[in-house]
Amino acid sequence: MENNLLLSKFWMRIWALLIDSLILGLFGFILGLIFKNFFISFGESAKLIGWIISLFYFTILNSKLYKGGTLGKKVMKIQVTDIKGNFIDVKTSFIRSLVFTAPFFLNGFKIPGVSSFSFVTIIQGIIIFTIGLGIIVFYIFNKETRQSIHDIVAKTYVVQDFRNKEIGFMPKIRKLPFYITGAILLVTIGVSIYSLSSTSKISKLVPVYEDILKQENITNAAVNMNYIPITDDAGNKRFVYTVTVYVNKDLEITQNNINEQAKNPELLETVKTFINSNAYDTDNDILNVVVVSGYDIGIAKQYKSFNFYKPISEWKRIFGKSL
Numbered sequence: 001m002e003n004n005l006l007l008s009k010f011w012m013r014i015w016a017l018l019i020d021s022l023i024l025g026l027f028g029f030i031l032g033l034i035f036k037n038f039f040i041s042f043g044e045s046a047k048l049i050g051w052i053i054s055l056f057y058f059t060i061l062n063s064k065l066y067k068g069g070t071l072g073k074k075v076m077k078i079q080v081t082d083i084k085g086n087f088i089d090v091k092t093s094f095i096r097s098l099v100f101t102a103p104f105f106l107n108g109f110k111i112p113g114v115s116s117f118s119f120v121t122i123i124q125g126i127i128i129f130t131i132g133l134g135i136i137v138f139y140i141f142n143k144e145t146r147q148s149i150h151d152i153v154a155k156t157y158v159v160q161d162f163r164n165k166e167i168g169f170m171p172k173i174r175k176l177p178f179y180i181t182g183a184i185l186l187v188t189i190g191v192s193i194y195s196l197s198s199t200s201k202i203s204k205l206v207p208v209y210e211d212i213l214k215q216e217n218i219t220n221a222a223v224n225m226n227y228i229p230i231t232d233d234a235g236n237k238r239f240v241y242t243v244t245v246y247v248n249k250d251l252e253i254t255q256n257n258i259n260e261q262a263k264n265p266e267l268l269e270t271v272k273t274f275i276n277s278n279a280y281d282t283d284n285d286i287l288n289v290v291v292v293s294g295y296d297i298g299i300a301k302q303y304k305s306f307n308f309y310k311p312i313s314e315w316k317r318i319f320g321k322s323l
Helices: 011-061 073-075 092-104 117-142 149-154 175-197 201-213 258-263 265-277 311-320
Strands: 078-081 157-162 218-225 238-246 286-296 302-312
Touching: 011 073, 011 078, 011 218, 011 286, 011 302, 073 078, 092 149, 117 149, 117 175, 117 258, 149 311, 201 218, 201 238, 201 265, 238 265, 258 265, 258 302, 258 311, 265 286, 265 311, 286 311
Parallel strands: 238 286
Antiparallel strands: 078 157, 218 238, 286 302
């Protein structure tokens, strides 16, 4: 179709996004100061708050209500339009913003009530990961129209806020970014299938992870194992297991009271759950427990943590009666 649009240059969009990110980050930081405890109690779901804020910001400002430009785009003198150069309506802007923001806010997001190792979660991860990388791939390799995935879905273009004196045709998108994104999808599916069918040592940690999530005040968790064992002075090989738990309350953690945190109930319950699971090989293996308190609303986050790193035999000696 004929038009007199001048496509935005590569770095103009990058700088505009950085400015918008700083604005949203500052707003999120202020909200965190006011609603800190509320965000902490929300746990993983707090990311939805930042997502809603971002959706509102990009939807309204990129639409015709604000003449096609967020604050970052206004500074860089670029705007979002359709192929005719008209500003887009709110519905189209919402679809565009939804596709653009979803990979960022849903990456690693745990659906309430759904196991992290379920088929639904795996499909979610594949889709979100592919779209996220696809957005980057299309923006880098689609040099013809500079449309990324969210632009293609919404049929929009990011153009300079002044028009060309001459009328021309919008070029067609080449197939290279489609091929690259398709390859990313196939690789992601292959890796996911391999991980599901793997019978490695890490598979023994899945029940531990699920049991820890059932504990009181725990909103999220992670269980990892160092595949390469360390060797002590006696030549014994030790695996290191790291268990991270996120709690839904604000912990007063300072350098002065760090030793008192050894009595933290979430720490004790996590140690008990891990040791009773028998997921480790020997008592010489090391268990590192990290207790994290804080929030992440996507546009701002604040965390503080403490950890205790001991051989499992030492954990058993210290907390033997309670285990």
